[in-house]
Amino acid sequence: MATITIDHLVSWLEAFRGKVADQASYLTELDSAIGDADHGTNMARGMTAVMGKLSDKPEAVDAYGKTVGMTLVSSVGGTSGPLYGTFFLRLGAAAGAVAELEAGEFAAALRAGFEGLLARGKAEPGDKTMVDAMGPALDALDAALADGADLAHAAASARDAAAAGRDATEPLVARKGRASYLGERSAGHIDPGAASTAMLFEALAEVLEG
Ligand code: ADP
Numbered sequence: 001m002a003t004i005t006i007d008h009l010v011s012w013l014e015a016f017r018g019k020v021a022d023q024a025s026y027l028t029e030l031d032s033a034i035g036d037a038d039h040g041t042n043m044a045r046g047m048t049a050v051m052g053k054l055s056d057k058p059e060a061v062d063a064y065g066k067t068v069g070m071t072l073v074s075s076v077g078g079t080s081g082p083l084y085g086t087f088f089l090r091l092g093a094a095a096g097a098v099a100e101l102e103a104g105e106f107a108a109a110l111r112a113g114f115e116g117l118l119a120r121g122k123a124e125p126g127d128k129t130m131v132d133a134m135g136p137a138l139d140a141l142d143a144a145l146a147d148g149a150d151l152a153h154a155a156a157s158a159r160d161a162a163a164a165g166r167d168a169t170e171p172l173v174a175r176k177g178r179a180s181y182l183g184e185r186s187a188g189h190i191d192p193g194a195a196s197t198a199m200l201f202e203a204l205a206e207v208l209e210g
C-alpha cells in the first residue's frame, strides 16, 4: 500500500471503536486500580460519538481531524478526551486539505498530533501515561519507514512498540493524571491510557494490513 485515504482513516477508527467497546471493561478495570474506573466507558462513549459523526464522510484529512478531535474533546468526559482530541485535531491540521497521504506524510501528521498531545498534557516519557505507548509506536513507525518498509510493515512495528510501551508502564510510578495522586502505590499496574493507545495502533496495523 502506497497511500492512506480517508476510507483508511475512517476504517482505522471503526476498528479502534470496536476494540475499546469490546475491551471497555478491561480498560475500566485498569483505571479502577489507579484512577477513577471510567477509562473504558469514556473511550467507548467517545468513539461511538466519533463514528456517528464520521457517517458523514469528510472529504479531506483536515476536516476528518477536526470532526474526530472536537467530538473526542466534547464527548469523552475525562482527561483522555482533550488529549486524544488534540492528537486528531493536530494530525488533521498538519495533513491539510488533502484526500490522501503518502506514508511519510502520514507519519509526519501522526508526529504532529503527538506533539500537540505532549504540549497539552505536559507528560514526559516515563510518567506512566499514553505517551509511553505512543512515543515508542511513532519512533518505530519512523524507523521502519526510514528502513524502506511499506506502511503495513511499519504499522505492525508501531503496534508492537506500543504494546511493549504499554507493558513497560506497569512498574512505573505515575507522575501525571489521577494515578499520580497515588504516588508509589501507582506502581504495579498498567496505565489505562497506554492500554487504549496500544489498541489505537493495533487498529491501525489491522487496517493497513488490509
Ligand atoms: P480521567 O483520569 O480524567 O478519568 P481517563 O480515565 O479517561 O480520564 O484517562 C486516564 C488516562 O489519561 C491515563 O491512564 C493516562 O494515560 C492519560 N493521561 C492523564 N493525564 C495525562 C497527561 N497529562 N498527559 C498524557 N496522558 C495523560
Ligand code: MG
Pocket (backbone or CB within 6 Å): 031, 035, 036, 037, 038, 039, 078
Ligand atoms: Mg479515569
Ligand code: MG
Pocket (backbone or CB within 6 Å): 036, 038, 077, 078, 079
Ligand atoms: Mg474520570
